[in-house]
Amino acid sequence: MLNAVTGRRGRYGTLTRFPPTQVQALNDAIANSRGEPVAAPVVRVRDLATRLGDKRIFDGVTFDVPAGSVLALMGPSGTGKTTLLRHLTGQQPYDAGSVQVFGQEVAALTHRDLYALRRRMGMLFQHGALLTDLSVFDNVAFPLRENTDLPERLIRTLVLMKLQAVGLRGAAGLMPSELSGGMARRVALARAIALDPALILYDEPFVGLDPIAVAAVVELIRTLNRTLGLTSIVVAHEIEHLRRVADRLVVLSGGKVIAQGAVDDVLADPSPMVRQFLQGLSDGPVPFHYPAAPLAGDFGLERGR
Helix, strand or coil, rough: CCCCCCCHHHHHCCCCCCCHHHHHHHHHHHHCCCCCCCCCCCCEEEEEEEECEEEEEEEEEEECCCCCCCCEEEEECCCCCCHHHHHHHCCCCCCCCEEEEEEEHHCCHHHHHHHHHHEEEEEECCCCCCCCCHHHHHHHHHHHHHHHHCCHHHHHHHHHHHHHHHEEEHCCCCCHHHHHHHHHHHHHHHHHHCCCCCCCCCCCEEEEEEHHHHHHHHHHHHHHHHHHCCEEEHHHHHHHHHHHHHHHHEEEECCCEEEEEEEHHCCCCCCHHHHHHHHCCCCCCCCCCCCCCHHHCCCCCCCCC
16 A cells, blocks of 8 residues: 555555545555455545634645554644544534544534534543542443443443453542542543443543553553454654554644654655654754744844944
């Protein structure tokens, strides 16, 4: 298959660079020519455009998230990664293009249909977002009590199963204030899978965690994706962690997708913008200085003064 930006195809060398929409069509055509089925992606984004006031957030963003995969979203701060997650959940409207989840155009859904769509999705917020006045058990039970009519006896069993899956069944009676950062993130993950979603969105799941906690979260994302048959989108900056957890990588910058494809292919991409981000360079295509008036004017150094 073709890489969406460089056009690389394994040992056959580097091909012409194609826009993401054309690459997807080419990949589908290759699969068809081989007699391979073209599975509908869980998430399909086409030519997405979004503005917030005068600021352009997205300008023609296109990518797919195949079923059963873990896709990582990366990019400089302020490029709209969290905004993109909000588009997927229908929390924030977009101006143009298409955002489809499970084959449904998010912007066209009624409130009732959007509610039903969200029940098929789980969300791990950046800092866990546990309800501080509820115990660990009650935090995980919350979506079950709010969204189902299950008897309390069955809810108890399901909650303990979810906590067992993240290694915290013994912490069911603790309060959020008694948890370490890593434990709180794992409780939040147990809550995210409480309703057995098909798609999970992770917003910065590794932020603020020590190496042991990060290793646990990485292992949980991979294990849950595999054993529960999930599809996952992970927003993160930590390249070393994403190499261990993701199948595919999408890099956003300046409102566009500047690279996407298999993780190792994107990490080897030679374009200056991608290299600056992946290598953590302070200056490059993304300048060190924020746009400003000429220096001489601010310091009163214009000629004639």
